[in-house]
Amino acid sequence: MVDVIPAPVGVVPDAAGGSVPLPADTALVAGPGTEGVARWLRATVGAATGLALPEDAGRPHRIELDIDPELPPEGYRLALDAHPLRIRGGSAAGVFWGAQTLRQLLGPDAFRRAPVRPGRDWELPAVTVEDAPRFRWRGLMLDVARHFMPKEGVLRYLDLMAAHKLNVFHFHLTDDQGWRVEIKRYPRLTQTGAWRARTKLGHRASPLWDERPHGGYYTQDDIREIVAYAAERHITVVPEIDVPGHSQAAIAAHPELGNTDVVDTAALDVWDTWGISANILAPTDTVLRFYEGVFEEVLELFPSEFVHVGGDECRKEQWTESVTAKTRVADLGLRDEDALQSWFIGHFDAWLTARGRRLIGWDEILEGGLAPGAAVSSWRGYGGGVAAARAGHDVVMCPEQHVYLDHRQAPGEDEPVPIGFVRTLEDVYRFEPVPDGLTEAEAAHVLGTQANVWTEVMEDTGRVDYQVFPRLAAFAEVAWSPLPAPAARDFAGFSRRMTAHYGRLDALGVAYRPPTGPRPWQRRPGVLGRPIEGPPPNR
Structure with missing residues (x-):
């Protein structure tokens, strides 16, 4: 169940269902133009989860951020079906709104300033989210x-x-x-x-x-x-x-x-x-x-x-x-x-x-x-x-x-x-x-x-x-x-x-x-x- 607010334009569950783990060794890889979003993710989601989210494109468990000019300027595509997890946006703003959705999907504890249960196993629903705003x-x-x-x-x-x-x-x-x-x-x-x-x-x-x-x-x-x-x-x-x-x-x-x-x-x-x-x-x-x-x-x-x-x-x-x-x-x-x-x-x-x-x-x-x-x-x-x-x-x-x-x-x-x-x-x-x-x-x-x-x-x-x-x-x-x-x-x-x-x-x-x-x-x-x-x- 995806309880995201505001509601995304489209959510497609993975055919196999279930969830995708976010283990302690998860990396965060920022493509050109998304470095600010990566800093925000480490400072907020990293602080709440205890995940270091290092920049390491070689790790099998990683989140990749990229700009895709084919998407609407503030639109994004969040693919969480398997590692590497991907957030693509039509601009850095679109990537950022996708990161906000990812944070919501992690649950309420991802909105805290420090881990409340250190060492817990984090996971995300296996879904793909396609989204863009109605108004500018x-x-x-x-x-x-x-x-x-x-x-x-x-x-x-x-x-x-x-x-x-x-x-x-x-x-x-x-x-x-x-x-x-x-x-x-x-x-x-x-x-x-x-x-x-x-x-x-x-x-x-x-x-x-x-x-x-x-x-x-x-x-x-x-x-x-x-x-x-x-x-x-x-x-x-x-x-x-x-x-x-x-x-x-x-x-x-x-x-x-x-x-x-x-x-x-x-x-x-x-x-x-x-x-x-x-x-x-x-x-x-x-x-x-x-x-x-x-x-x-x-x-x-x-x-x-x-x-x-x-x-x-x-x-x-x-x-x-x-x-x-x-x-x-x-x-x-x-x-x-x-x-x-x-x-x-x-x-x-x-x-x-x-x-x-x-x-x-x-x-x-x-x-x-x-x-x-x-x-x-x-x-x-x-x-x-x-x-x-x-x-x-x-x-x-x-x-x-x-x-x-x-x-x-x-x-x-x-x-x-x-x-x-x-x-x-x-x-x-x-x-x-x-x-x-x-x-x-x-x-x-x-x-x-x-x-x-x-x-x-x-x-x-x-x-x-x-x-x-x-x-x-x-x-x-x-x-x-x-x-x-x-x-x-x-x-x-x-x-x-x-x-x-x-x-x-x-x-x-x-x-x-x-x-x-x-x-x-x-x-x-x-x-x-x-x-x-x-x-x-x-x-």
């Missing part, structure tokens, strides 16, 4: 602005992503409640903007506060380490720097960035509660030059094709009152403040394009028009993604009603700080990223899909684990596997495979939500959430 963008967005996750936690989440064959890490680095990336030319962004005096506990309507200061940030060397660590796992890191809304932390550090003719921006602090702040960036040349400086350093740190600029939930009250903003609207011949936001986003789209990068933003950036090369993260349902695809823009589907993992997992009162819609494990498993009604050409603009994790009510990695898992396993299968229509999906079969997968998560130390509900220490009695009643909108 299989993402997880992690918000570290609301609650900071130390670097070690981020590296751990990259490992968890890799274990589920996810390949895009959307790193939400700035917001009203914190600025998390060092910008050397503007040190106050982290000296001031990375710290808030206290934190709202629960939904913003809650009367409770954590009176301890909260914050933290990643140095540029931390970021380089994170990006390199991700690259070794064939994960692309896409940074997000929010403009022009969700910017109070930046304005608190640099008051000149705000609408100074409307608000005493020098009196602003990093925001300590949740919601959508009215304090947004001023539409001035000073602000444009400032953020060009920010993005210059961001581009040096992140080699990704895409750079996310946010663009969502930008309240316009201050622009409506600002003489400076009104003058800008008139000088540019714009119709209103909504068009002014489109101009603001358009400036950075052109700036990034000139430097060989592509802008991506939340679906509000469609309002007022969007340059041809820009892409859209469709979060307010499917509508933005449909509109973007029909207009010729690439799309990442991440509708909040389906794949916001901060939303509660069950309707019960025991769910900690219940937020949003009820999205069960089965609900996520039945999510379909490609909306109905698109032509084949329009559907080709759907780059893939992404699960989003907003951390207002997730104060530590244990709370993040609880919200993310096990639902990320279901999401990973949606993003990777060629599943049938949602109603026809075999959730019972997925649940059976999850029985084995829970053992892997246990070995990895993931504090997931058990199928029976939260454990007593995972609950948050008395902390107010924001439940939304009723089913989510249909696609």
